[in-house]
Amino acid sequence: xxxxxxxxxxxxxxxxxxxxxxxxxxxxxxxxxxxxxxxxxxxxxxxxxxxxxxxxxxxxxxxxxxxxxxxxxxxxxxxxxxxxxxxxxxxxxxxxxxxxxxxxxxxxxxxxxxxxxxxxxxxxxxxxxxxxxxxxxxxxxxxxxxxxxxxxxxxxxxxxxxxxxxxxxxxxxxxxxxxxxxxxxxxxxxxxxxxxxxxxxxxxxxxxxxxxxxxxxxxxxxxxxxxxxxxxxxxxxxxxxxxxxxxxxxxxxxxxxxxxxxxxxxxxxxxxxxxxxxxxxxxxxxxxxxxxxxxxxxxxxxxxxxxxx
Amino acid sequence: xxxxxxxxxxxxxxxxxxxxxxxxxxxxxxxxxxxxxxxxxxxxxxxxxxxxxxxxxxxxxxxxxxxxxxxxxxxxxxxxxxxxxxxxxxxxxxxxxxxxxxxxxxxxxxxxxxxxxxxxxxxxxxxxxxxxxxxxxxxxxxxxxxxxxxxxxxxxxxxxxxxxxxxxxxxxxxxxxxxxxxxxxxxxxxxxxxxxxxxxxxxxxxxxxxxxxxxxxxxxxxxxxxxxxxxxxxxxxxxxxxxxxxxxxxxxxxxxxxxxxxxxxxxxxxxxxxxxxxxxxxxxxxxxxxxxxxxxxxxxxxxxxxxxxxxxxxxxxxxxxxxxxxxxxxxxxxxxxxxxxxxxxxx
Numbered sequence: 001x002x003x004x005x006x007x008x009x010x011x012x013x014x015x016x017x018x019x020x021x022x023x024x025x026x027x028x029x030x031x032x033x034x035x036x037x038x039x040x041x042x043x044x045x046x047x048x049x050x051x052x053x054x055x056x057x058x059x060x061x062x063x064x065x066x067x068x069x070x071x072x073x074x075x076x077x078x079x080x081x082x083x084x085x086x087x088x089x090x091x092x093x094x095x096x097x098x099x100x101x102x103x104x105x106x107x108x109x110x111x112x113x114x115x116x117x118x119x120x121x122x123x124x125x126x127x128x129x130x131x132x133x134x135x136x137x138x139x140x141x142x143x144x145x146x147x148x149x150x151x152x153x154x155x156x157x158x159x160x161x162x163x164x165x166x167x168x169x170x171x172x173x174x175x176x177x178x179x180x181x182x183x184x185x186x187x188x189x190x191x192x193x194x195x196x197x198x199x200x201x202x203x204x205x206x207x208x209x210x211x212x213x214x215x216x217x218x219x220x221x222x223x224x225x226x227x228x229x230x231x232x233x234x235x236x237x238x239x240x241x242x243x244x245x246x247x248x249x250x251x252x253x254x255x256x257x258x259x260x261x262x263x264x265x266x267x268x269x270x271x272x273x274x275x276x277x278x279x280x281x282x283x284x285x286x287x288x289x290x291x292x293x294x295x296x297x298x299x300x301x302x303x304x305x306x307x308x309x
Numbered sequence: 310x311x312x313x314x315x316x317x318x319x320x321x322x323x324x325x326x327x328x329x330x331x332x333x334x335x336x337x338x339x340x341x342x343x344x345x346x347x348x349x350x351x352x353x354x355x356x357x358x359x360x361x362x363x364x365x366x367x368x369x370x371x372x373x374x375x376x377x378x379x380x381x382x383x384x385x386x387x388x389x390x391x392x393x394x395x396x397x398x399x400x401x402x403x404x405x406x407x408x409x410x411x412x413x414x415x416x417x418x419x420x421x422x423x424x425x426x427x428x429x430x431x432x433x434x435x436x437x438x439x440x441x442x443x444x445x446x447x448x449x450x451x452x453x454x455x456x457x458x459x460x461x462x463x464x465x466x467x468x469x470x471x472x473x474x475x476x477x478x479x480x481x482x483x484x485x486x487x488x489x490x491x492x493x494x495x496x497x498x499x500x501x502x503x504x505x506x507x508x509x510x511x512x513x514x515x516x517x518x519x520x521x522x523x524x525x526x527x528x529x530x531x532x533x534x535x536x537x538x539x540x541x542x543x544x545x546x547x548x549x550x551x552x553x554x555x556x557x558x559x560x561x562x563x564x565x566x567x568x569x570x571x572x573x574x575x576x577x578x579x580x581x582x583x584x585x586x587x588x589x590x591x592x593x594x595x596x597x598x599x600x601x602x603x604x605x606x607x608x609x610x611x612x613x614x615x616x617x618x619x620x621x622x623x624x625x626x627x628x629x630x631x632x633x634x635x636x637x638x639x640x641x642x643x644x645x646x647x648x649x650x651x652x653x654x655x656x
Contacts, residue, residue, distance in 0.1 A: 055500055055656065078502040085500070089492035093332035094325060105321035106503040129332075149501070 003067030005029045005153050005184040006052055011061035013047050013208075021047040023208035025061070029186060029201075031152075034179050036199030037188040038295060040307050044208035045188040046086055049155050052186070053083050066153060079108055082151030084142040086158050092131035096122050099130060100144050107149035120144045120174050136167025143174055154178065156187040160194060172198060190307050192295035204299060211302050216295055223301045224293040225251045225263040229270060232259030234284035247273040254300065259286075261300070263293065318503060322511035323518075330515070339480070340519065344473040344527055351469075352462045352535050362387035363429040364405035366396040372411035379440035380409070385432055407433055458538045458623050466531040467618035468591035473523060474550060475585065475611050478557030479564070479578045481519070482512050486565035487574040490654070499655040509650075513558060520554045528622075540625030549621055549631060552638035553614035559645030560610070566649040585611035613637040 006029040013022040022044045029035040037045045050056040051063060054070040054077060063070065068077055090099050100113040117126055120140040125133060130141060139159060146154055156175070160168040168191075175198050178185055189195055195202050196216045204212040204219070212219055220226075233239060241253045244262060249269030254261045264270040267290060278285060299307050330336055365386050367377045373390055380388045391399060391408075399405040400418060407429035410416035417433060419426035439445070489495045498508060524547070531537040539546070560581060568574040588595055588602070589611035598606060606612050617634035620626035628635070 053500060055496065075502060078500070083500055085493055085497055087493055088497045089494060091325065091329055091494065093329055098325065098328065102321045102325050103501065105318040106498070106501040108502060145497075 003064070005031045005033070005066060006035075006186065007062075007064040008048075008052065009062045011048065011051060011063065012059045013044070013051060013056065014059040021208055022051070022058075025205070025208065025210055027203060027210065029184065031184050032182045033200045034175070034185040034187070034198055036195040036202040037186070037205050038190065038192060038195045038199075038202050038299075038307075039188075039205035040190055040299075040305070043205045045190075045205055046157055047208075048205070049083075049157055049186060049188055053081065053155055054078070079149060080151060081153045081155065082146035082149055083155040084139075084146050084157060084159060086161070088142055090130045090138065090141060090145070093129050095127050095129055096133070096141055096144075097126045099141060100148055103145040104148045110149040111147065113148065116144045116148045119147060119177065121170065134167065136163045136170060139163060139167070139171060140174060143171070147178075151183070153184045153186070156185065158188055158190070160189070160191065168194070192299070192307060196295055202295065204295070204302065206299075206303055212298060219295060219298050220293045224297040226265045226293055227263070227267045227270075227290055228293050228297050229262040229264060229267070229274065229288070229290045230256060230259060231262075231274070231285060231289070232257075232287040233278070234286045236283050237281060239278075239281070239283060243277065244274070247277060249273065252301075254304075256300070261297070263297075263301075319507045319511060319514070322507060323514050326511055326515040327518070330519075336481075340473075340477050340523065341526065344469055344523070345530060348466060348469055348527065348531060349534070351465055352531075363407070363425055363432070364389065364399070365429055365433060366391045366399050366405040366408040368393055368396045368408060368410050370411055372415075375440075376409055376411045376415060376437070379436050380433060382440070383432060383436055386429065386436075405429075409433060409437075458540075462531070462535045463537050463623055464594070464619070465592065466528070466535070466537045467622050468615050470524065470527050470550070471553065471589070471611055471615040471618055472586060472591045473527060474520065474553045474614060475557045475582060477519065477523065478516060478554055479561040479582055481516060482558050482561030483565040483574050483578050484571060486512070486562065487568045488571050490565075490568075490656075491570050493656075496656040505655070509562070512562075513555075516554055516558050517551070520550060524550050537622070539622055541621030541627070545621045545626070545628045545631065546618070548628060549614065549617040549635060549638075552635050552642065553610070553617070555642035556610045556614070556638040556645070559642045559649065562649040562653075563645040566653040585609050588612070590615050608637070610638055610641045 006027060008025065008027040011022050011025040012020075014020050025044070025048060037048060039045050047056065051058045052065060054065070054074055065077055066080055070077065094102070096117060097113055100116055104110055104113050117123055120143050122137060122140055122144065125137055130138060133141065143156065143159065146156070159175070160171050163171065172194070175185060175187070179198070187198065199216065201213070201215055202219060203210045212223060214222070239260070241255070244250060244253045244260060247262075247270060249264045249266035250262050250273075251265065252263040254263075262270060262274065271290065296307055299305070362384065363386055365380055365388050367373050367380065367388060367390050369390055369392055377388050377390055380386050389399070389405065396405070396408045400408045400420070406419060406423065406425035408418040410418065415437060417430050419430045421427060486495070499505065528539065528546075532539055561578075564577040564581060565574055568577060588598065588606050589609050591611070595606050595612060613634040617631040617638075620631050
């Protein structure tokens with residue numbers, strides 16, 4: 001039982017003729033951990049999880065799931081994992097309960113349909129056809145089908161993409177509940193707030209590689225700093241990065257579109273110094289804001305791009 | 310917490326298929342209502358009744374009265390006196406099969422590609438000759454045949470049964486499987502420990518179940534409403550129909566094995582079914598096609614199914630007598646299933 005939930009070395013997935021979706025990716029996910037793959041669309045997250053789920057064959061690399069390999073133990077592994085795909089259209093004219101029961105019947109052992117339906121808070125919709133469900137309810141139903149085999153390891157591929165804020169929070173509650181039960185969860189997302197909120201550890205993926213790995217707090221601390229000051233100067237004389245970087249309390253400077261982003265650990269020093277410096281140069285301010293540094297800032301710092309464009 | 314006795318997977322898959330079927334009114338219509346409605350419509354259109362009189366137009370002019378009088382002597386003809394232009398129009402639209410232009414000799418205008426035209430010409434020529442004084446020397450005696458088994462509806466019903474078995478198999482498997490793939494549900498289910506054979510078996514089971522409903526409904530209706538004979542054994546009929554259903558289920562699976570979207574598979578299904586609907590003797594006998602085409606037509610599964618059904622129902626053939634058709638259907642079923650399973654795409 002000491003094998004990690006997932007161990008993956010040098011994973012490569014190439015789609016002929018010339019698409020390299022995953023380019024040498026290493027991962028290790030411990031049991032009981034909620035692990036996030038965070039990255040923009042097209043970063044290779046879905047390809048990666050579909051290889052881990054045994055749905056795609058890797059071009060190269062070594063994948064071990066729950067201490068076993070897809071090549072030799074596929075049947076046994078299928079019974080021990082649960083998953084949601086990025087988009088699955090469950091049959092329109094089956095009820096929630098019928099769908100869950102059908103999926104339950106496909107597993108040799110698992111949980112009762114009513115229990116799983118309660119877990120994803122769909123009791124009221126138990127007898128409704130799936131075509132009558134909202135996007136969030138459908139997504140929770142998809143999670144129910146993933147849970148019904150009582151999996152040791154759960155994959156959720158972009159579980160909240162396209163959902164409204166309330167539905168997202170409801171789904172987060174479901175995942176938080178699973179974490180509390182000590183299940184291993186791997187989720188992909190391009191929402192940094194989702195990763196920060198749910199994941200014990202996060203791998204930031206870009207162009208098919210892991211470019212940063214750690215707890216959300218450690219990633220932010222290592223790559224950004226505590227606070228970010230963003231400002232846009234009005235028309236007038238230009239500013240140079242070096243002068244901004246020399247301000248007291250400022251740890252780093254990035255250009256962000258028309259404006260600048262200053263990284264600092266001491267907001268109370270950096271902001272007054274910035275205002276004084278702008279004033280001294282006769283630069284007006286079109287906009288100024290500060291926020292606690294997030295994984296989005298980490299991604300910006302590492303790639304110079306935003307997660308979602 | 311953990312439940313040990315799972316509901317049977319195959320049973321649940323079959324139940325899901327049945328629910329999805331009857332909750333979709335259009336599929337119920339195409340599988341059950343449509344073939345019945347078609348049988349009723351065609352049965353009424355071609356029901357046994359006194360043969361309809363053939364329309365004959367007599368162009369107005371000198372001698373028209375005499376010609377018309379000669380033609381009305383036979384009840385097989387319905388005579389109209391028309392102007393020159395109206396007569397031409399009536400012939401073009403098929404309201405009359407023949408136009409007689411009085412004169413010496415009278416002129417008979419008709420379309421030789423239409424059987425009614427040729428028939429009306431022969432009858433009219435006969436009548437005009439007799440009116441002019443020709444004497445018949447042989448005098449053959451007509452003896453009309455009306456017994457069940459030789460009417461159009463007797464020919465039609467087995468053909469419709471065959472066509473229905475074909476289309477429910479092709480659409481019921483082919484279209485539904487591709488739709489499942491397009492919705493990514495196939496991939497989602499393949500990601501469970503589901504035994505893949507169970508998934509395909511659930512389709513086969515549902516097809517068999519619906520065949521057990523379709524077949525008695527259509528044939529029972531034909532027997533009760535039109536008196537279509539059922540001369541062979543029910544066992545032989547069921548075997549032929551079941552082999553036909555298996556063959557078309559296999560072909561349905563085959564066209565569905567790689568298609569990614571429903572447009573593609575619809576095109577494929579139509580490409581497979583259309584030629585057979587025309588060539589395999591559904592609405593008219595395939596003997597109408599040139600001899601050179603016959604070997605190819607004999608090789609089509611729908612021809613085998615229709616011929617087998619007709620032989621059992623109308624001629625009372627035994628299983629042994631329809632063995633060639635049964636073997637062909639079984640071979641199509643086995644070959645298409647085997648190939649489909651080799652190339653089937655789960656994602």
